[in-house]
Amino acid sequence: QQQVKQSPQSLIVQKGGISIINCAYENTAFDYFPWYQQFPGKGPALLIAIRPDVSEKKEGRFTISFNKSAKQFSLHIMDSQPGDSATYFCAASGGSNYKLTFGKGTLLTVNP
Amino acid sequence: DGGITQSPKYLFRKEGQNVTLSCEQNLNHDAMYWYRQDPGQGLRLIYYSQIVNDFQKGDIAEGYSVSREKKESFPLTVTSAQKNPTAFYLCASKEADWADTQYFGPGTRLTVL
Numbered sequence: 001q002q003q004v005k006q007s008p009q010s011l012i013v014q015k016g017g018i019s020i021i022n023c024a025y026e027n028t029a030f031d032y033f034p035w036y037q038q039f040p041g042k043g044p045a046l047l048i049a050i051r052p053d054v055s056e057k058k059e060g061r062f063t064i065s066f067n068k069s070a071k072q073f074s075l076h077i078m079d080s081q082p083g084d085s086a087t088y089f090c091a092a093s094g095g096s097n098y099k100l101t102f103g104k105g106t107l108l109t110v111n112p
Numbered sequence: 113d114g115g116i117t118q119s120p121k122y123l124f125r126k127e128g129q130n131v132t133l134s135c136e137q138n139l140n141h142d143a144m145y146w147y148r149q150d151p152g153q154g155l156r157l158i159y160y161s162q163i164v165n166d167f168q169k170g171d172i173a174e175g176y177s178v179s180r181e182k183k184e185s186f187p188l189t190v191t192s193a194q195k196n197p198t199a200f201y202l203c204a205s206k207e208a209d210w211a212d213t214q215y216f217g218p219g220t221r222l223t224v225l
Contacts, residue, residue, distance in 0.1 A: 008150070032212055043116075043202055043216035044155070089154060098209045099145070099170075104154040 003027055004092050007101025015111050019077040021088055021106045026071065029095025034076045035064065036089045036104075044089060046074070080110045115139065116217035118203050123222045125197075133188045133220045135203030143209040144186040146182065148172060149219075150198040158201075161186055162209040197224045 005024045013019045023033075034049035039105040050057045050064040050073065059065045077084055087107050090102040116137045125131045137144065146158040155214075157170030160181040175194025180186050190197045203217040 006154075034212075034214075036216075041219070041221075042160045043118075043204075045216065046213060049212065098211075099157060099160060100155075100214060102155040104152060 003101045004090060004103045006106060008106060009104070010107040011109070013080045013108065015080065015082060015110055017080050017110075019080045019084070019108055019110070020074055020086050021090070021108070022074045023090035023092075023103050024070075024072045024093050025101075027092070027095065027101075028071070028093050029097075030092040030101075031094035033064070033066065033073050033090065033092050034100070035062075036091065036102075038087045038089065040086075047088070054105065072110050077108075080108075082110045082112050084108060116203055116205055116215060118201075118217040118220050120220060121218065125218055125222070125224050127224055128192045130192060131190050131197075131222065131224070133152055133190070133201055133203075134185045134211075135188065135217060137186075137203075137205045137215075139205060139207075139215065141215075142183070143206040143211070144180070145204040145206075145214070146170075146176075146178065146186070146188045147202040147204065149202055152169035155202065158188065160209075195224060206213070213216050 004060045035047045036044035037047045040045040047063050048059050061078045065075045089105045090103040093100045137145045145160045147155040156172050159178040162169040164183045177189045186222045206214045
């Protein structure tokens with residue numbers, strides 16, 4: 001059972017455009033939702049995270065939008081740059097299980 | 113520099129051989145994790161350890177073994193029982209299992225010939 005569904009699997013955006021990646025979860029006990037960025041051959045790095053007490057969190061060009069009733073959250077990358085080209089993973093944890101459950105990832109390509 | 117180190121970066125082994133992947137952290141973290149990454153599959157949890165001398169199976173533990181004799185070290189052994197061991201292996205740690213932020217190492221790419 002896949003508890004965190006991520007879409008799209010791949011995304012191509014032009015430089016300066018907005019990249020949007022979506023995730024949906026099933027477990028209502030989840031209360032921590034991070035996004036990780038991974039460059040080829042490297043380990044993932046935490047990009048931004050949110051808890052359900054807020055509907056949006058912004059850090060620079062990166063914004064998480066959170067919809068508790070729909071059990072969905074998304075990552076928005078404003079003014080996308082070629083250096084943003086990477087694989088992005090959403091994840092969730094909470095309740096009695098502190099371990100992260102990951103989505104399958106989105107390969108983002110930003111064309112110059 | 114504080115962080116997680118994994119060695120080696122690339123590892124080649126013949127089918128049927130056991131191989132051990134190293135993971136060391138100097139973050140003074142109690143919790144450590146091993147993940148396997150395959151294309152299009154996300155990150156799948158193999159084993160985790162909440163504290164030294166203790167560890168539990170994750171979602172795909174079959175064919176793997178671990179030890180946690182020291183707080184800073186959490187080696188993973190890929191045994192000959194693992195049917196498809198070729199993958200990218202990632203080690204991670206957190207201050208404690210209940211903590212939010214999880215840090216990842218740079219990974220080891222294992223190729224079984």
